Amino acid sequence: MPREVIMPALGMAQETGKVLRWWRSEGEEVRQGEPLLEVETDKANVEIESPASGVLARVLAREGDEVPVGQVIGWILLPGDEPSELPAAPVSAPAAAAAALSTEEVPGPPTEAQPAPVRPRASPKARRLAREMGVDLRSVQGSGPGGAVLASDLERMAQAAAAPELPHVWKLMAERTARAWSTVPHFFLQRDVRADRLVAWHQALRQRLQVELTYTDLLVKLVAAALRAHPEVNARWEDGRIRRLPDVNVGIAVATEHGLVVPVVHRADELPVERIAQRRAELVDRARAGRLRPEDVDGGTFTISNLGMYGVDRFLAVVNAPQAAILSVGRLADRVVAEEGRPVVRPTLSLGLACDHRVLDGARAARFLETLAAWVEEPLVLLH
Numbered sequence: 001m002p003r004e005v006i007m008p009a010l011g012m013a014q015e016t017g018k019v020l021r022w023w024r025s026e027g028e029e030v031r032q033g034e035p036l037l038e039v040e041t042d043k044a045n046v047e048i049e050s051p052a053s054g055v056l057a058r059v060l061a062r063e064g065d066e067v068p069v070g071q072v073i074g075w076i077l078l079p080g081d082e083p084s085e086l087p088a089a090p091v092s093a094p095a096a097a098a099a100a101l102s103t104e105e106v107p108g109p110p111t112e113a114q115p116a117p118v119r120p121r122a123s124p125k126a127r128r129l130a131r132e133m134g135v136d137l138r139s140v141q142g143s144g145p146g147g148a149v150l151a152s153d154l155e156r157m158a159q160a161a162a163a164p165e166l167p168h169v170w171k172l173m174a175e176r177t178a179r180a181w182s183t184v185p186h187f188f189l190q191r192d193v194r195a196d197r198l199v200a201w202h203q204a205l206r207q208r209l210q211v212e213l214t215y216t217d218l219l220v221k222l223v224a225a226a227l228r229a230h231p232e233v234n235a236r237w238e239d240g241r242i243r244r245l246p247d248v249n250v251g252i253a254v255a256t257e258h259g260l261v262v263p264v265v266h267r268a269d270e271l272p273v274e275r276i277a278q279r280r281a282e283l284v285d286r287a288r289a290g291r292l293r294p295e296d297v298d299g300g301t302f303t304i305s306n307l308g309m310y311g312v313d314r315f316l317a318v319v320n321a322p323q324a325a326i327l328s329v330g331r332l333a334d335r336v337v338a339e340e341g342r343p344v345v346r347p348t349l350s351l352g353l354a355c356d357h358r359v360l361d362g363a364r365a366a367r368f369l370e371t372l373a374a375w376v377e378e379p380l381v382l383l384h
Contacts, residue, residue: 001078001081001085002057002075002076002077002078002081002085002086002087003051003052003054003075003076003078004051004072004074004075005036005037005048005050005051005072005073005074005075005076006070006071006072006073007039007061007067007068007069007070007071007073008039008048008069008294009069009070015068015069016066016067016068016069017039017040017041017066017067017069018039018040018041018064018065018066018067019037019038019039019061019062019063019064019065019066019067019073020037020038020039020040020045020063020064021037021038021063022036022037022056022059022063022074023035023036023037023038024036024037024050024056025056025059026056026057026058026059027055027056027057028055028056029053029054029055029056030050030052030053030054030055030056030076031050031053032049032050032051032052032053033049033050034049034050035047035048035049035050036048036049036050036056037073037074038290041172044261044263044287044290044292044296044297045258045290045291045292046292046293046294046296046297047291047292047293048293048294049293050076051076052076052078053076053078053079054076054077054078054079054081055076055077056074056075056076057075057076057077057083057086058074058075058086059073059074060072060073060074060075061073061074075087120137120138120140120142120149121142121144121146121147121148121149122137122142122144122148122149122150123144123148123149123150123151125150125151126148126149126150126151126153126154129151129154129155130149130154133154133158135154135157137149140153140154140157141153170258170259172259173259173260176321177318179321180318180319180320180321181318183321184237184319184321184356184358185356185357185358186318186319186354186355186356186357187354187355187357187362187365188316188352188353188354188355189352189353189355189362189365189366189369190314190316190350190351190352190353191350191351191352191353191369191370191373192335192348192349192350192351193348193349193350193351193373193376193377194337194346194347194348194376194377195332195346195347195348195349195376195377196346196347197377197378197379197380198215198218198332198347198349198376198377198379199332199347201218201379201380202215202218205218205273209273209274209277211274211277211278211281212277212281213273213277214277214280215306215308215332216252216280216304216306216329217273217276217277217280218273218379219304219306219327219329219376220250220252220265220268220276220280220304221268221271221273221276221382222372222375222376222379222382223250223268223302223304223327223372224248224250224265224268224269224271225269225375225382226368226371226372226375227248227250227269227301227302227368228248228269229371230364230367230368230371231244232244232359232360232364232368233302233324233325233360233364233365233368234248234301234302234324235301235324235359236301236322236323236324236359237321237322237324237356237358237359238322242358242359245301247266247267247299247301248267248268248269248270248301248302249264249265249266249267249268249299249300249301249302250264250265250268250300250301250302250303250304251263251264251265251300251301251302251303251304251320251323252264252265252280252283252284252303252304252306253303253304253305253306253317254283254284254287254288256287256288256290257288258290261287261292261297262297262300262303262320263283263284263286263287263292263296263297264283264296264297264298264299264300265279265280265283266295266299283296300320300323301323302323302324302325302326302327303317303320303323303326303327304326304327304329305317305326305327305328305329306328306329307328307329307330307331308329308330308331308332308349309331310331311331312330312331313330313331313333313350314328314330314350314352315328315330315352316328316352316354317352317354318354319354319355319356321356322356323356324355324356324359324360325353325354325355325356325359325360325365325368326353326354327351327352327353327372328351328352328353328354329349329350329351329352330349330350330351330352331349332347332348332349333347333348334346334347334348335347335348349376351369351372351373351376353365353368353369
């Protein structure tokens, strides 16, 4: 029986996905687990793997189409299947739109006394918007069925005239951040911590392990351990209630050419530092190449945003809703601190914790940050 290819849901708030490209054409052989198409979501560009081995027999969503999650976008004929077994193709949205335009927008037949006016095809909303903007519809290249002008065509034209168009991922990132800032009741905690033992741990591991190791890798391990010790922070606000999450999945904010993405190290509390470093390197490489997979960005329970490599001393981040909190990390630098009443120079870090007040109160967040700070200052405690 032919196998469906559906638009996947990669997040709780995701409603649609945009087809960027198909890696196989109709009639070509596909193998289960190999990349089949690339989809753009509010989180990242992700590669969707083929759900089965066979022949890509029908593509229902073209490149550039934005499709609701859960909708069938293609079919795969399995070995032994016949094309006749494919279900009848549904009436496409463009065809339905063309029918609507043909009944609502096209003038009636000409009369002998008066020839039919030449009127560009356009949706009612596009005509209204064109009047407001003072735009001649005949000057607009329509993207609708039969070349009809849609409201989105006029909006894109206005945006292009005002400024270069933003990448889709950046737009959605901006929308999600604005929504989180306006709907999540934030509060913030800050803590400066000694990092000389963290530096020593990093140096010792770099000599012993055969992988590239960053301070972010060590922080992922320490944060994951602190989340396991404080399960109330490994939670989210969902359907009007607090939901504690069984797995500790730490997201790492990564800057890419097209915007910020947050790939996830799953079950980070169960992984050794070496495996965390390998996983982080894989995720960052895929993120910057635009090749993240659905599982790479799904299921995060907490996020780390580290701007230390950019020379930032300290900052506070916006909660990555619906997660309960996000940790911001400034640069590791030598600073003067008090030690037994005397000024000494030690490497230090500035940590910031932004929290959703619906999930956490100040005391619970402070206890989590206290544990994390203690383990940053004495990380080898975790090994004993």
